[in-house]
Amino acid sequence: MERRNRQDLFSFATPYVAVAPDCSNGIFLDSGGMSADYSNSETITYTLMPYMPGNAVSVNFTAFSTENIGATACYDGLTIHNGADASAPTMDLPGGGTIWCWDEDDTVPGGTGDLEGMTITSTDASGALTFVFTSDGSATREGWEAIVTCATLSTADFDNSLAFTYYPNPVNDNLVIKAQKDIESISVYNMLGQELQRSTPNSINADVHMSSLQTGAYFVKITIGNATETIRVIKK
Incomplete structure (x- = not known):
């Protein structure tokens, strides 16, 4: 499958991946496309x-493999920005850091963070996401494949106090929440409606520790100012 190339849709000069006008499924691939690795020194x-x-862009990763340096660093990796360029805020790893890598060629796959199965959605007013990929001078991997879709992002979504980003979902250990204003409280409920944990971060960034929870679906209620929203999270 060829990467879509719709230059008539865009006016900016940085490399991009086109999103179809009707927001039907687009494909986001590394430079190697569907059948080859990315290159060295990118x-x-x-x-x-x-x-x-x-509209707002959502990216669902269906495959992800870049060269790691063990479990804590990357030779090759992606940095994700919530906005239209690389000056926008980063979507950081649950354990800290900004560069995502996961090496499927290791005997036991590992790295700083696995994007496969994750969906990243822009909450920026532009509706855009920016990905910066870097690779070193030796060894390459398969890179990534992702499905790109769009959803309506109303003015209220990015102007009101409740605008926030959360990831990863599904989650192994920590769910990261980033908001525009201080998060007053976070509660985690099981499917029976029982509250399992509660925290009061009073910060624009918060980690929800879910490693001790059993595999399954949970509701996470987030309160910012006078507004509350509940999201559904899958614990691996």
């Missing part, structure tokens, strides 16, 4: 911009 910035104003 530094590429991909900006995914929705065609229609008021």
